Amino acid sequence: MEGAALLGRLTWQFGDVVDLVEETAHVKTLVLDVPAWPGHRAGQHVDVRLTAEDGYQAERSYSIASAPSGTRLELTVERLDDGEVSPYLTDELRPGDKLELRGPVGGYFVWEPSVGGPVLLVGGGSGAVPLMAMIRERAAAGSDVDMRLLLSSRGWEEIVYRDELARLTGDGLVVVHTLTRSQPDGWSGYARRVDSEMLAEVGPAAKDQPHVYVCGPTPFVEAVANALVGVGHEPHEIKTERFGPTGG
Amino acid sequence: MSFVSRGFQGRRRQDADPSRVPPGQYVTPDYPVLSAGPTPHTALETWDFSIGGEIDDPQRWSWEEFRALPSEEVTVDIHCVTKWSKLDTSWRGVSIDTLLENAQTSAEYVTQYSDGGYTTNVPLADVTGGKAWIVYEYDGEPLEAEHGGPARMLLPHLYFWKSAKWIRGLRLQSEDEPGFWETNGYNNYGDPWKEQRYWGD
Amino acid sequence: MDALMLDGNAVAGLLQEVFGAEMTTAIGTCAACGASAAVGAVHVFRGAGVVLRCPTCGRVLAKIVERRTQVCVDLSGLRALATDGVEGGELSL
Numbered sequence: 383m384e385g386a387a388l389l390g391r392l393t394w395q396f397g398d399v400v401d402l403v404e405e406t407a408h409v410k411t412l413v414l415d416v417p418a419w420p421g422h423r424a425g426q427h428v429d430v431r432l433t434a435e436d437g438y439q440a441e442r443s444y445s446i447a448s449a450p451s452g453t454r455l456e457l458t459v460e461r462l463d464d465g466e467v468s469p470y471l472t473d474e475l476r477p478g479d480k481l482e483l484r485g486p487v488g489g490y491f492v493w494e495p496s497v498g499g500p501v502l503l504v505g506g507g508s509g510a511v512p513l514m515a516m517i518r519e520r521a522a523a524g525s526d527v528d529m530r531l532l533l534s535s536r537g538w539e540e541i542v543y544r545d546e547l548a549r550l551t552g553d554g555l556v557v558v559h560t561l562t563r564s565q566p567d568g569w570s571g572y573a574r575r576v577d578s579e580m581l582a583e584v585g586p587a588a589k590d591q592p593h594v595y596v597c598g599p600t601p602f603v604e605a606v607a608n609a610l611v612g613v614g615h616e617p618h619e620i621k622t623e624r625f626g627p628t629g630g
Numbered sequence: 631m632s633f634v635s636r637g638f639q640g641r642r643r644q645d646a647d648p649s650r651v652p653p654g655q656y657v658t659p660d661y662p663v664l665s666a667g668p669t670p671h672t673a674l675e676t677w678d679f680s681i682g683g684e685i686d687d688p689q690r691w692s693w694e695e696f697r698a699l700p701s702e703e704v705t706v707d708i709h710c711v712t713k714w715s716k717l718d719t720s721w722r723g724v725s726i727d728t729l730l731e732n733a734q735t736s737a738e739y740v741t742q743y744s745d746g747g748y749t750t751n752v753p754l755a756d757v758t759g760g761k762a763w764i765v766y767e768y769d770g771e772p773l774e775a776e777h778g779g780p781a782r783m784l785l786p787h788l789y790f791w792k793s794a795k796w797i798r799g800l801r802l803q804s805e806d807e808p809g810f811w812e813t814n815g816y817n818n819y820g821d822p823w824k825e826q827r828y829w830g831d
Numbered sequence: 832m833d834a835l836m837l838d839g840n841a842v843a844g845l846l847q848e849v850f851g852a853e854m855t856t857a858i859g860t861c862a863a864c865g866a867s868a869a870v871g872a873v874h875v876f877r878g879a880g881v882v883l884r885c886p887t888c889g890r891v892l893a894k895i896v897e898r899r900t901q902v903c904v905d906l907s908g909l910r911a912l913a914t915d916g917v918e919g920g921e922l923s924l
Contacts, residue, residue, distance in 0.1 A: 392847050396633075429844040432635040438656065440640055443841060466641040474637045482633060487843040489915065490855035490871025600834050622872065623840045666878035668833040668889070711879050747891075776835075791879040811879050815896035815903030828898040 392484045394431065395419075397455060399479045402472075405458060405542050409508065410472040411447060414455045414481060421450050424519035425492040425512045425595070425623075428457065428485035432467060442467045445511040445597075445623075446486065449518035458542065460508040491623040494519060497593060499527035499554075500586040504576060504606050506534045506598025509625060510542045513597055517550060526554040528592075532584045533557065534576055534602070537564040558584050576605065578612040588614030597623040646717060650707055652822035655715040661777070662714060666810060669775050670745035670796045677780055679729075679764065680799035683741075686734035693780070697766070699724045704763060706786040708793075709822040721784055723765030726757045729800075737802035741809065742783050742794040749809035750792050751818070752785065754802065761787060764797060789820040789827070835877075839870040842881055845895060846870065849902050852914055862910040864888035870912075883908075 397414035404410055427445040448456035461472040475481070493501065493516040503513040510533055520529055535541045538561060547557045560572035560580065572580055586592040594615060596606045603624045610620055646657040674693040682688040691699070705720045740757055743749050756762070766773050766781040773779030778795030785793045791811050812818050817826040825831060839846070839855050846854035855871030866887035873892060874884040880896035885908070892908040906912065 392844060427840070427843070432638045432640070433633055434638050434640050435634050438640045438643075440638075443844070470635070470638050479636055480633070482635070484844055487847060487853075488840055488855055488871070489843075489853040490869050491840055600836055622838060624837045626835060626837050626841075663835060664878045665833075665835060665876050666880075666882045667876055667884060667891075668836065789879075811894075811896070814880065814894045814905040815898050816879060828896070829903075 392487070394482055394484045396480045396482055399475055399477050399481060400454075401477060402475065406540050408461045408472075408540070409458060409542050410461070411456050411458045412471060412475065412481070414457065414483075416453050416455050416483070419453045419455060420486070422446055422455075422486035423489075423492045423494055424449060424515040426486035426488040426515075427512065428455070428483045429487060430457075430467070430471075431482045431484075432470060433482070440467050443487070445515065447511050447514050447518075449515060449522045451522075458508065458511045458514070491595065491597070491621050493593065493595065495523045495525040495527065499529060500590055500592040501527060501529040502584070502586060502592045502594045503529065503531045504534075504581075504594070504596045504598075504610075505531065506576075506602035506606075507536075507540075507625075508542070509596075509598025509602065509623070511597075512623060513595060514543050514547075516595070517547070517555065520555070521550055528554050528586065530556040530584055530586065531558065532560065532576060532580070534560050534562060534598070537561055538566045538569075556584075576602075576609060578609040581606075581609055582613045588616070591616075591619060594620045595623075596620060598625060600624040600626050646715075650717060651715055652709055653825045654713060654827075655709055655822065656713055657715050657717060659716075660714075661716060662710075662712075663776050664710070664712065665776075665795070666748055667746045671775055672745050672780065672796070674780060678798070679781065681729055681733065681802070682799060683801035683803050684735055684737040685802045687732060689729070689733075696724065696764075696781070700728055702763070704765075704784070706784070708786055708790050711789040711791055711816065711820070711822075711827050720769055721763065721765040722767035722770075723763040723781070723784060725760065726762040726764070726800075727760060729764065730758065733802070735802050737804050739803045739806045741801040741803060741807050742792075742797055743799055743801060744794045745796040745798055747810075748794055748796070749807075750794050751807050751809045751812060752788065752792055753806075753819075756788065757785060757800075761785065787821070789817075789822050791816065792820050833876075837875045837877075839873045839875060839883065841875050842883075842895070843871070845881065845897070845902075849895070849904055850914075854914065856915040858913045859883075859892055859909050860911040860913075861885040861888060861890065861892060862908050863890040865910070 397416035401413040444457040447458040505513045644657045680690045707717045709715045762785045765784045782795045783793040860867045876882045883893040894905040896903040
């Protein structure tokens, strides 16, 4: 069994860091070229493994931000001040470095045009990443499926992919922001945590049976999932992906 | 392995006197939280601690009664099977010797059981003779729920999964009963100095 | 609800290594309460090993321990596990 490249089994492989793009003050996108990349679906993630000189290893999962595109892979990483891995990825990594990863992983939290719509995406903070892959995939496929993103961020400057989301808006894509901690002068949009009322206003209505994807920190996902059920969405139509600390 | 992630150091790791660090461990000043399930939140009014099983005189203490028992402060090193060691941790609690003072038993094994269903097994000889405590304070403060409060076992000479968080009692038995992790790959005894992490170690 | 809790997506890579197939879309049935859920939706905790719990009743569905070169899996909390896209893919346990 050892060394056999069995169909379905994951293997660790290397990606080359091509570029690092600052999205916000705390968030960076790593642009990688992964020569053996088999392709992926929007919503999937990779497991990243770092190895120190003394052999110590740390592993974390990161959602793929990019739509499938040959050997190119983008990972968007939020720098956590007390994090073990994220500060390395956002502050230390440079073009030319190699990153060990395996993937793509996941099948549950996935959207592709064949799934159809309408689609409701609800993201909190870095929960936006897999949702952005879905939005980019929709755009790349030229799909006009009714897709709505409700994105919760702390403030205007903390909105990840803000400008690109504005550019992609239209042709069936609606983007709604809620800013929970601070709002720019003249802000007339939502300024609170996601709740049932907001979800009912953003829609689609539960009776339209949208495919719903919720992603973000566990407390966010729990609150949003409950609020969605509160406005009539069926639990089995709601797909969730929780982000959080990995403990030890 | 030959690949090294250029410039990666990892979580803060401290240098320490090697005689205090079991094989394969890294010393950290952090206190990572690891859990097999959601954090229980047991009200002190309903909390109690029991010693039962094959014992002539089963005992139970309410929170007030437990806190009235003679307690001591201990400073020990702890070693988690996930490779983290934390040195000079300080706790306050009741020695298992105190709890078993009047116990008449021929049992050789103990099962620790906790709120949430976690269990772990140890020989009775490993919790007696000044080797184990039920502790309710860490670093001078009441033990936080996510670290096992109101009270947890402190059994520092074995890997820390043998120190049950949210402990509610000890069951004395003549048969050894492998617990939550011992039934799924982890070593039945768990001596960090012999690196007994898994079955067959 | 525990802030430390994640879901089956967080262990997708591990499960794929163990089972040789994508498992987050597999449907697990809880042996304790009978509820079914996609593995991607079950609750995941990291203790000394990985613990999968039923999102309906909270009981343990599975435990996974990585022991050096092997993985030890206890599936006794699952009554059944039905994988996606595998012929006759319902596994009764």
